Amino acid sequence: MATTTIEQTSIRTHPPTLGAIDGFRGRLIGADHADYDSARALWNGAIDRRPRLIARCCGSADVIAAVRFAREHDLEIAVRGGGHNVAGTAVCDDGIVIDLSAMRAVRVDPAGRRAWVQGGALWGDVDHETQLHGLVTTGGIVSHTGVAGLTLGGGVGWLMRKHGLTVDNLLAADVVTADGALRRASADEHPDLFWALRGGGGNFGVVTAFEFGLHRGGPTVLAGPVLWDARDAKQVLRSYRDFVRDAPDELGTVVRFGTAPPLAGIPAELHWRPVVMIGTCYAGPIDDGERALGPLRACVPPLLDGVGPAPYVGFQSAIDSTVLHGWNYYWKSTHLPELGDELIDVLAGHAFGCASPRSYVALFHLQGAVGRVADGATAFGNRQASHAITLDAVWRPGEDFGARDTAWARAFFAALGRFRQGVYVNFLGGDEDPGRVREAYGAGVYERLVDVKTRYDPGNVFHHNQNIRPRSGRA
């Protein structure tokens, strides 16, 4: 698949020690460049790394040039898609960042129901272009999240119970592997690589373009939040457990514990009040959604019922302002089983113990189409879990909630210990035990990932990530 060059510029800053990169047409940003600080900044403001060089690529040829250059100079490599990962693996100290943020083109084939998406695109870019044709695919729930990192880890979102994970909709990918070659991975071409890319993260090369299958959806969906007082948390969660057990695949829900954010649609008198907020999105006819959601909305009298017909694109960016770039973040995460009473007690007992009004907990309901794909069919692990939870400490620069809410997230995570059932690799933080990457896949998938890693990246060139080590590569 050819990639489009969407930024062509002759602006180059030659870093003092490294010089130019042969055959590279994008921008090279060294420490003396005026854009250096903005180019190395990540979504997570708590990460502060200083690469020697940022190679902002225009297309696959630039990525190849950058990979070869890094290998010739034995440079540490970090790969940046949307820059959203909480662990901050998209930027390294001292080495080179292969930065795809200028590669955001999306092209849709409406008749074939396919989208070609460059490796630096954000989910807002995909939704914007696909909705032009009344088409959708499963993406993230925040529009400024990168397509690449999210897809390579698996991809959970509102539509996953109906249409599967993002990786279940991936048809092919263009990948620059560690040897500097551009390969197309699909069911027919390098199928082992294609398997590994569907969950194994950034371990196998730099993906310069993805090809996704699309479905009919939007432009209007039944969606929105229902809010209850935090004091009703246990009762709401018990009703929610019973409700989701039989919920149709069309219904995606995410439970958010925290204060009510100051979003459009939430009245000012509720802002910053501790609430249980269940976000909903129905991927089907509005009337069917109204019927399906009835029991949840009526289970306990809510503070606010904000569910109604909404533009899909708008809904996909509705909570963007609650997780802004440059704030500080610390996450813990695990998959969980169905919400038994004991688990509900732990959730309700810890969820509101944070100090920052911006810290929150998100509980994604999985299953549906996610669990119907066989374990091991892709490299996404733990498909049978009921929920994925993230415990998210959030504090703005200058605020002093960091230490307290980091401790809150850790204590909460410890309390969930006996319920843990694996983890989603993309929700892992930067300070995890090494065994957690294996936990994300389970032993069988992990060993197979090691085989593919050993075949395509035996020297562990791509290791600044949630790393799967080849059998004989560097740590």
Ligand SMILES: Cc1cc2nc3c(=O)[nH]c(=O)nc-3n(C[C@H](O)[C@H](O)[C@H](O)COP(=O)(O)OP(=O)(O)OC[C@H]3O[C@@H](n4cnc5c(N)ncnc54)[C@H](O)[C@@H]3O)c2cc1C
């Ligand atoms: C606010 C927020 C909301 C989120 N919501 C969701 C959600 O709804 N669903 C979900 O599944 N996840 C979600 N996530 C997690 C998300 O999947 C990860 O943060 C993911 O890494 C983001 O992708 P990115 O391209 O922005 O990552 P980056 O930070 O750019 O990169 C992270 C890693 O991905 C790899 N990578 C990135 N680009 C490429 C590429 N082109 N080729 C090869 N490897 C690459 C590299 O190893 C890199 O170190 C969310 C994260 C945040 C912060």
